[in-house]
Amino acid sequence: QKEVEQDPGPLSVPEGAIVSLNCTYSNSAFQYFMWYRQYSRKGPELLMYTYSSGNKEDGRFTAQVDKSSKYISLFIRDSQPSDSATYLCAMSSGGYNKLIFGAGTRLAVHP
Amino acid sequence: GAVVSQHPSRVICKSGTSVKIECRSLDFQATTMFWYRQFPKQSLMLMATSNEGSKATYEQGVEKDKFLINHASLTLSTLTVTSAHPEDSSFYICSAPDGEGRPQHFGDGTRLSIL
Numbered sequence: 195q196k197e198v199e200q201d202p203g204p205l206s207v208p209e210g211a212i213v214s215l216n217c218t219y220s221n222s223a224f225q226y227f228m229w230y231r232q233y234s235r236k237g238p239e240l241l242m243y244t245y246s247s248g249n250k251e252d253g254r255f256t257a258q259v260d261k262s263s264k265y266i267s268l269f270i271r272d273s274q275p276s277d278s279a280t281y282l283c284a285m286s287s288g289g290y291n292k293l294i295f296g297a298g299t300r301l302a303v304h305p
Numbered sequence: 306g307a308v309v310s311q312h313p314s315r316v317i318c319k320s321g322t323s324v325k326i327e328c329r330s331l332d333f334q335a336t337t338m339f340w341y342r343q344f345p346k347q348s349l350m351l352m353a354t355s356n357e358g359s360k361a362t363y364e365q366g367v368e369k370d371k372f373l374i375n376h377a378s379l380t381l382s383t384l385t386v387t388s389a390h391p392e393d394s395s396f397y398i399c400s401a402p403d404g405e406g407r408p409q410h411f412g413d414g415t416r417l418s419i420l
Contacts, residue, residue, distance in 0.1 A: 228408050237311070237398050237411035238349070245406075282348060288406045290337040295348045 197221050200283055200296025209305050213270040217283035217296045220264065224285040224294070227259050229268045232280045232298070241281075242268065273303045307333050307403040311412025319420055320391060326384045326415045328399030334379035335401035339409065340372075343396045355382040389419045 200217045207213055215229075226245055230238035242257035244250050244266075250257045256269040266285075270277055283296040308331040316324050328338055336357045341349040353374050354362040361374035371393075373385040382401075386393055396416050400409040 226406060226408070230411070235396070235414070235416065237309075237400075237413045240408050240410060243408040284409075290354075290402060290405060292339060292351055292354060293400075293409055298348045300346075 195220060197294050198283065198285065198296045201299055202297045204300040204302060206302045206304065207273055209273060209275060209303055211273050211303070213273050213277070213301060213303075215268040215270075215281050215283075215299050215301070217266050217285075218264055219266075219285060219294075221285075221287070221294070222261075222264070223287040225288050226286045227257070227266050228284045228293070229255075229257055230282040230284060231277075232282060234279075238282055273301075275303050275305055278302045307401075307410045309335075309399065309401050309410045309412045311399055311415055313415060314413060315416045315418075317418045317420065318389065321388055322419075324386045324389055324417060326386075326397055326399070326417075328382045328384070328401070328412055330380045330401045330403075330410075333401075333403040335382075335403070336379060338376060338382040338399055338401040340374060340382075340384050341398045341400065343398060343414075349398060352384075357382075386417065389417070391419045393417065394419045 198219045229242040232238040247261045254271045258267040280298040282298045284293040310329045312327045338355040340352045352367045355376040357376045363369045376382040398414040400411040
């Protein structure tokens with residue numbers, strides 16, 4: 195079993211839809227949770243960064259962390275074609291420890 | 306925000322050549338940097354952790370003599386692919402956290418093609 199599970203998709207939605215992306219994990223030591231967006235042939239771009247459980251909102255993006263269920267989510271409201279990319283969840287136990295990534299979910303938002 | 310610059314973005318060279326990739330933190334100091342490799346449609350695979358002033362820590366299965374890492378300053382880490390062969394062709398990406406417990410910021414990657 196992988197430490198972090200993420201459905202690779204692809205996920206195809208119409209413009210304006212609400213997108214829900216999820217990851218589950220098994221290591222209870224994880225304290226820091228991140229979502230990255232990666233366009234083709236580019237490095238990952240940090241979207242959301244959350245410490246411990248709770249919600250965080252930034253514009254059209256909302257990140258949720260439920261440590262009791264070992265489950266994290268990213269919601270994208272009013273999705274746009276420019277949101278079409280691969281979304282990677284990542285987590286770590288803190289310090290300068292390495293990130294553990296999910297497989298990435300490929301999202302396509304069509305006009 | 307924190308910026309990581311990676312250079313070059315694209316390299317095409319002949320088999321047997323050694324290739325150096327630079328990773329710089331532009332507006333913060335990075336005692337630790339990470340090097341990843343990514344194959345098409347796959348997630349990032351951590352190769353090694355680069356520590357300023359000390360030896361890098363390599364992940365299992367990564368040849369340390371093949372992938373030389375040097376982290377000589379708080380803003381620069383380099384990855385040298387020695388005697389590169391076609392199977393080393395890949396997308397190499399570096400990252401650095403802008404502090405302890407902080408998120409990692411990624412460079413834009415280097416696409417390496419060995420002919």
